Amino acid sequence: MTCALTTTARLRRAEAAPDPFRAGSARFTPILDGSDPALLAIGARLRDSTGNDLEFLREAHRWIQQRVRPVYSLNETQPVSLTLAKGRGSCSQRIALLEALARGAGIATCSEALLIHGSFWYPRFTYLRRAVPQCILIAWPDFMVDSGWLNLSDLFGAEAPAPAFANHGAETLFDAIATGSASWVAKGCAEGSCMPGDLAQVDRSLGRFADRDEVFARYGQNLPLPLRWVLEPIFGRWAATG
Secondary structure: OOEOOOOOHHHHOOOOOOOOOOOOEOOOOOOOOOOOHHHHHHHHHHHHOOOOHHHHHHHHHHHHHHHOEEEOOOOOOOOHHHHHHHOEEOHHHHHHHHHHHHHHOOOOEEEEEEEEEHHHHOOOOHHHHHHOEOEEEEEEEEEEEOOEEEEHHHOOOOOOOOOOOOOOOOOOHHHHHHHOOOEEEEOOOOOOOOOOOEEEEEEEEEEEEOOHHHHHHHHOOOOOHHHHHHHHHHHOOOEOOO
16 A cells, blocks of 8 residues: 655665675764754763763653654754754654764764665554555664664663554654664564564665765655655644654
C-alpha cells in the first residue's frame, strides 16, 4: 500500500556504502551546528549538572523531550540551531539536536543509515497510507561512551525490553528511546531471535557514516523536493501526538 511516487529514485536504488563503517567524530557539521552560542550554553549547563558522559546524554535527551515539541517536519538537513530556535522538530531533528549537544560536550557520534519500511508509519497516517513512501531513510546514531560505541536504542539501558514501539499515540520514536522500546533489527529476523522491544521493520542497513550529513548527502532526503516544499508548512507544525 506504500507509494512509489513519493519514494525518491535515489532511495529506490540505494546500495550500501563500499566502506561498511566510518569512524565518527565530535566535529560540528552544517546539520550538527553545535557551535551555535545557544546550544553551547545549554550543553554547558547540562554538563555542569551531570557527572559523566552517559548521564549527560540522558539528561540532554530529557531536556529535548521537555522543550522541543514533536512535529512531522520533513527537512532532514535542517540545522539543529534552527530546530532549537523554532522549539519544535521531527524525531529525526530532535535526535540530531541530541547529537549536536553530545559533540559540543566532546562526545563523538556516528550514524547508521537505515532503510525502514514505510508501513512502520501507517499507524500515524491512517488516512494517508497510500501516500507513505515505500521506505524511509533514518540516520540512527551511536555515541562514544567509555571508549566504546553506545547505540541510541541502548541509551537508557532498560533491564527488560519494553514492548516494541507501536508508533501511534502521544509517544514518539524519540520518547520511546527512554523506555527501551526503540530497538531496530532487520525485518524477518530468525524465529526466537527478536526481543520484545525489537522493531523488525528495517529493510536493510546502508552502513555507518561519520555523521548524518554524509548519510543524506549520499542518499538524499525522504521525499522529492517539490513535495517537501508543498508539505513542510503543514507537516512542520503538525503535532506528532496521535
